[in-house]
Amino acid sequence: MTTLARSFFAGPPLEVAPALLGCVVHHAGVSLRLTEVEAYAGTADPGSHAFRGPTPRTRVMFGEPGHLYVYFTYGMHWCANLVCGPEGVASAVLLRAGEVVAGHELAAERRAGVVPRDWARGPARLTTTLGIGKEHDGDDVCGPAARVSVEAPPELLDPALVRTGPRVGVSGPGGDGTAYPWRFWIDGEPTVSAYRPGVIRRRSR
8 A cells, every 4th residue: 555645735625635545544453444524614614623613622723734623622632633734724534544554552541441343433432542642743644754554455446435524523514414514434334423403602691
């Protein structure tokens, strides 16, 4: 397999996201094939962390394509994105789910008591299985010394198998599946996560 070049990630998120399906992510002894991703378009996307511009948290998203944007969510989980598009635009693709294709023993240790289908069925589970955390935020996946690498699929994915729909857990305008059907997955894959709509949380008085 061939490691994806920076030019691959330089494209717009709605092109990069479906192209990542079937690609293989490697880190810390585990490899998994991506079966589900979500596209985010920065300041043009109300569902993106970068919608209101740069912050210390989203700094990596505004940088060079081909880097990891890793963020903390719900006070307990890490999620990983691949930065794409031209520098300064803040586009990214969330890695939502995948199938472990190598390093099964390590994956089983990291996800003890969980059936293989669910090892990486969801973005937080995916990072746990791969051993990705805060220390990987900003990592370059295209460099020769990359800790996390992404390779092209061994076989081209049939475009007829790609499905699209609303993004999971995104509330407000960005969760509108008609305007933003920006979740992409491989049809028939058991590792694809279940869809859950976003919930607007109101502050209690």
